Amino acid sequence: MEKVNHLSTFSNNPNPNLPFQNFKCDKKKVWVKAFGCSANIADSEIIKGILSDNGYELTHIRKNSDINVLVTCAVKDVTEHRMISKIKRYSKEKPLVVAGCLPKTSKNLIESFSPNSSLMGPQSLDKTLQVIDASLHGQKVVALEDSMSTKVNLPRLRLNPVVSIIEISNGCLSECSFCQTKLAKGTLRSYRIGEIVRQMEDDIAANCKEIWLTSTDNGCYGMDLKTDLVDLLENCSNVEGDYKIRVGMMNPMYIPRFLDRLISLYRNNDRIFKFLHMPVQSGSERILQKMKRGHTTKIFLDVVREMRKKIPEITIATDIITGFPSESERDFEDTLNLIEESQPDVINSSKYSPRPGTVASKYPKVGTSIVKERSTRLHDTIKKTSMTRNLMWNGWKGEVLIDEILDNGKIQGRNYAYRPVIMNLPGNQQFDPKQLLGHYLSVKVVKVSNYSLFGESNS
Secondary structure (H helix, E strand, O other): OOOOOOOOOOOOOOOOOOOOOOOOOOOOEEEEEEOOOOHHHHHHHHHHHHHHHHOOOEOOOOHOOOOOEEEOOOOOOHHEEEHHHHHHHHHHOOOEEEEEEEHHHHHHHHHHHHOOEEEEEEOHHHHHHHHHHHOOOOOOOEOOOOOOOOOOOOOOOOOOOEEEEOOOOOOOOOOOOOHHHHHHOOOOOOOOOOHHHHHHHHHHHHOOOOOEEOOOHHHOOOOOOOHHHHHHHHHHHHOOOOOOOEEEEEEOOOOOOOHHHHHHHHHHHOOOOOOOEEEEOOOOHHHHHOOOOOOOOOHHHHHHHHHHHHHHHHOEEEEEEEEOOOOOOHHHHHHHHHHHHHOOOEEEEEEEEEEEEOOHHHHHOOHHHHHHHHHHHHHHHHHHHHHEEEHOOOOOOEEEEEEEEEOOOOEEEEEEHHHHHHHHOOOOOOHHHHHHOEEEEEEEEEEEEEOOOOEEEEO
16 A cells, blocks of 8 residues: 555545545444543544544444544553554554544554554544545545644534533643653644634533533643633633533643632632642652743642632642652652642652653653652552542532443442542432433432542432
8 A cells, every 4th residue: 555645645546636535435334442631532522423424333343343443642651552552453453543642743653563554633633534435445544734623613422421522722832841742732722712612502402511621731721812711711601501611631830820710710600610630740840840841839839729728628630750750769759748738639640651752751761660669659648648638528418410320330420529429329220320421419428438439329
């Protein structure tokens, strides 16, 4: 198969001087699977929505499909290895389209293992039909150029019928030395408030109850449009309906410019979950500078303190990287001390892994045994901190919004602080638990663990 470099030029194209021609084909089955962040999940929903609206049949069983689509993640090397393993296996079965971040960051790597797979970037979703049609006809397509179209108000098939994932911007303004996301998604491009609100209105009309506003970095939303996240939230929360908004990740350095307004909105608006995801990554000022994070521990702590002072029950999530190049024992101790001081409710931890093309990938690595030992100590601190914060909710009574049916037959709901509460199905009647999705139940938290709250339903 001839290698192609752009969407407009294909091998075996009957007329290479003409732009792509859509192929008319019988109804074909497509299997789509996404990995990684909520933005990737949203991308997969859009891909499925576009295909479904154009006559394709979506299948949940890979072996029944005519073509497979993988929406990939490139955030860690262990994730990349997992993606490559799946690409190698799936490309031997039938036509494969590799979408998501990995084609943008590691095109040559993918092609070395799977030279015939088509590639589609995270900002090329408007090319979905062309890529799928051509791939089914034995043509390889490389569609990696960023489109000028936005990802709002596109058709979508939701993974969870009550959760709407709306991407509010693409790219970011950060220059983190360890991150490949900037390589995949580029600089900030915010979507207009009116477009996002229209997407919300449609999703609420479709009975969505949780609205996830997501992006590479919500904190810098609107800086290219002379607006900001609080303006967006004020407009979104004025939409009529029964729903709650979950605000996605935002980096610490952008928050002080609108912190007072954000706190006021959180306190006075019941349509917004009292939840803040703010990655700090390290408690060492020296390491933060090597990471090129753009914030200090003081900025992070000031936001946490002000939020907790005004909204004591707010759920604060953060991210920590262990074993960043040149991290000393003192640097690591600074991280543990920062956790002790800030007491985050949720801590997502990961061991540093060098990503190709990033500045940090050229730095000398910390020894594997040292990283492993620090990771164990970090997890011990995380468990202790999480249990302390979870115990504050023991005995709590209130309403939770049911948003997930768990594999073990239990159900999960979210309270006003986006705390997940796990419980058994209410009552003794046999019924499909999916009927509870999007409904509120009155519960009491009767037990807590390091990572979960467990409740009993009074409904």
